[in-house]
Amino acid sequence: MTPLRWTLLVVALVIVAIAGVMLGTMRLPPAEVLSGLLGRGTPMEIAVVRTLRLPRVVLAALVGAGLGASGAALQGATRNGLAEPYLLGVSGGAAVGAVIAVALSAPPVVVPIAGFAGALAAIALTLVVARAAGGRGDARIVLMAGVVVGAFANAAIMVALANAQDNVVRGALWWMMGSVSDASWPQIRIAVVYIALGIMVLLALARAIDVLALGEDTAAGLGVRVVRVSFAVYVAAALLAAGTVAAAGLVGFIGLLVPHLVRMAGARTHRPIITASALAGATLVVAADLIARTARPPAELPLGAVTAIIGVPFFLARLRRLA
Amino acid sequence: MIGFSHVSVRYRGNRLRALDDVSIDAPDGALTAVVGPNGSGKSTLVRALVGQVPLEYGTITADGLTVQDDVRGVLARRVAVVTQREEPAFPLGVRDYVALGRYPHLGLWRAQARDDADAIASAVERTEIQQYMDRTITELSGGEWQRVRLARALAQGGRTLVLDEPTTFLDVGHEMAVFELLGRLAADGMSVLLVSHQLNLVARFAHRMVLLHRGRVVGEGTPADVMQASILESLYEWPLVVARDPAVGAPALIPLRSRPRS
Numbered sequence: 001m002t003p004l005r006w007t008l009l010v011v012a013l014v015i016v017a018i019a020g021v022m023l024g025t026m027r028l029p030p031a032e033v034l035s036g037l038l039g040r041g042t043p044m045e046i047a048v049v050r051t052l053r054l055p056r057v058v059l060a061a062l063v064g065a066g067l068g069a070s071g072a073a074l075q076g077a078t079r080n081g082l083a084e085p086y087l088l089g090v091s092g093g094a095a096v097g098a099v100i101a102v103a104l105s106a107p108p109v110v111v112p113i114a115g116f117a118g119a120l121a122a123i124a125l126t127l128v129v130a131r132a133a134g135g136r137g138d139a140r141i142v143l144m145a146g147v148v149v150g151a152f153a154n155a156a157i158m159v160a161l162a163n164a165q166d167n168v169v170r171g172a173l174w175w176m177m178g179s180v181s182d183a184s185w186p187q188i189r190i191a192v193v194y195i196a197l198g199i200m201v202l203l204a205l206a207r208a209i210d211v212l213a214l215g216e217d218t219a220a221g222l223g224v225r226v227v228r229v230s231f232a233v234y235v236a237a238a239l240l241a242a243g244t245v246a247a248a249g250l251v252g253f254i255g256l257l258v259p260h261l262v263r264m265a266g267a268r269t270h271r272p273i274i275t276a277s278a279l280a281g282a283t284l285v286v287a288a289d290l291i292a293r294t295a296r297p298p299a300e301l302p303l304g305a306v307t308a309i310i311g312v313p314f315f316l317a318r319l320r321r322l323a
Numbered sequence: 324m325i326g327f328s329h330v331s332v333r334y335r336g337n338r339l340r341a342l343d344d345v346s347i348d349a350p351d352g353a354l355t356a357v358v359g360p361n362g363s364g365k366s367t368l369v370r371a372l373v374g375q376v377p378l379e380y381g382t383i384t385a386d387g388l389t390v391q392d393d394v395r396g397v398l399a400r401r402v403a404v405v406t407q408r409e410e411p412a413f414p415l416g417v418r419d420y421v422a423l424g425r426y427p428h429l430g431l432w433r434a435q436a437r438d439d440a441d442a443i444a445s446a447v448e449r450t451e452i453q454q455y456m457d458r459t460i461t462e463l464s465g466g467e468w469q470r471v472r473l474a475r476a477l478a479q480g481g482r483t484l485v486l487d488e489p490t491t492f493l494d495v496g497h498e499m500a501v502f503e504l505l506g507r508l509a510a511d512g513m514s515v516l517l518v519s520h521q522l523n524l525v526a527r528f529a530h531r532m533v534l535l536h537r538g539r540v541v542g543e544g545t546p547a548d549v550m551q552a553s554i555l556e557s558l559y560e561w562p563l564v565v566a567r568d569p570a571v572g573a574p575a576l577i578p579l580r581s582r583p584r585s
Contacts, residue, residue, distance in 0.1 A: 079413075207426060210419075217375055217409075220375050221372075222424070223400075224395070
């Protein structure tokens with residue numbers, strides 16, 4: 001990617017972030033956003049900026065960065081442009097873990113830990129299913145196994161919710177459609193640990209992912225321990241799923257869409273692909289959340305629905321070009 | 324140099340071994356060719372070398388180093404492997420692709436140094452791919468792609484090169500160019516182990532040929548030793564004659580039409 005495109009990517013993120021703090025039921029001009037940030041405005045402005053909108057923008061950016069980076073790495077490591085945390089069942093596994101933790105009224109710190117355990121379990125199950133089908137090394141079979149595990153995880157949550165009270169069901173459904181409306185600083189402090197760590201691990205593995213994307217035999221010939229590197233990528237993806245799902249529920253399409261956009265913009269090796277996917281993912285989720293809460297005020301649209309609505313036309317266009 | 328010693332491989336669920344007590348030596352300064360019908364175990368040899376199928380018995384050594392999982396990195400600095408097929412999942416620049424040949428030296432973080440750049444430049448020069456460097460690998464023709472893959476393998480900087488059917492899908496001109504290049508590499512002292520079913524070309528370029536059939540070595544020696552109509556006919560289950568190539572005098576196999584009545 002050219003320096004100009006990197007600059008545009010960063011500028012886009014800054015612009016949507018500023019817009020995210022400015023816009024909403026109460027529109028704040030830039031000057032008041034600044035005074036709110038610095039704690040000099042009216043108590044109302046300070047409250048809106050510091051405790052409502054800024055956490056929301058920051059959390060949306062974190063979630064988007066995690067989803068984008070995870071999708072980019074998974075696509076490279078599995079050599080499949082359809083791989084992403086949501087489709088591979090990693091997010092679904094994290095959701096099951098998180099739901100169990102919430103149902104047992106565990107403290108907020110425990111929710112992503114349970115999500116991480118759930119995501120790891122989903123990955124293990126995916127690999128076991130793929131292996132039983134006879135294709136541990138075949139990325140397509142792993143992907144299909146992931147779809148099965150993800151569907152199973154969703155079904156498990158639905159079954160668990162069948163006996164729950166109405167308000168619990170509503171809350172859980174809302175969360176399964178993705179949302180950052182409950183964003184708070186304590187929540188961000190938890191999410192940032194998982195998401196930053198996950199992205200750092202993926203960036204560290206980027207060069208090995210480049211080699212892995214050439215195919216397993218070639219990668220092995222270049223000295224890459226194929227099983228070990230794939231496993232490390234999956235664990236990092238599980239960390240990211242735990243962080244993003246515990247914070248914002250299930251947000252689809254970002255992990256799928258963003259790496260394609262980034263490659264179209266000219267990123268070729270995985271260090272720039274993962275970095276740019278994190279930036280673009282952050283931008284898209286902040287923008288999607290802005291749309292979710294301003295499109296039909298005072299109602300809020302589910303974040304996952306907005307990301308899907310953004311993603312669908314893009315994929316239709318891609319499909320047409322492929323056909 | 325690379326050596327297979329009493330190597331046996333059995334795929335899971337198969338009764339017969341894909342490789343059965345196979346011993347092959349590919350010495351320095353020579354082009355050693357492994358030939359044989361489809362399913363004779365040629366590609367399994369290469370997959371066993373890179374550790375993608377486990378050995379049941381036997382050992383593989385490269386420059387005295389026994390091949391096993393914890394020496395993959397060291398091995399990749401000594402032995403470069405060009406597998407039969409490599410279909411990149413995503414577009415990658417040719418420059419980036421060839422540079423991945425330095426992965427065994429650079430690992431995850433080290434930046435390219437002088438010797439890396441030198442190895443890449445020399446690989447690019449030997450394979451004559453300068454004019455493709457700014458393209459992406461998805462934009463290359465079959466012949467160009469094979470040369471770029473060879474460049475990546477040479478950039479690894481080892482003294483041993485193992486290739487599995489490097490000229491499939493190539494036309495005569497490109498095929499000859501690849502074989503000439505392999506011949507020059509062997510003449511420069513490299514150990515080249517070539518898996519191929521292009522018997523006639525192999526017979527012209529190889530110093531030694533090893534004939535595999537159903538996972539066993541059934542013949543080895545100079546091309547003249549191995550290219551015997553009586554042996555090849557039963558192996559390929561097809562009538563054929565071995566003549567002398569009129570231009571260079573190398574043995575040349577000519578398959579005949581239709582099966583003789585028996």
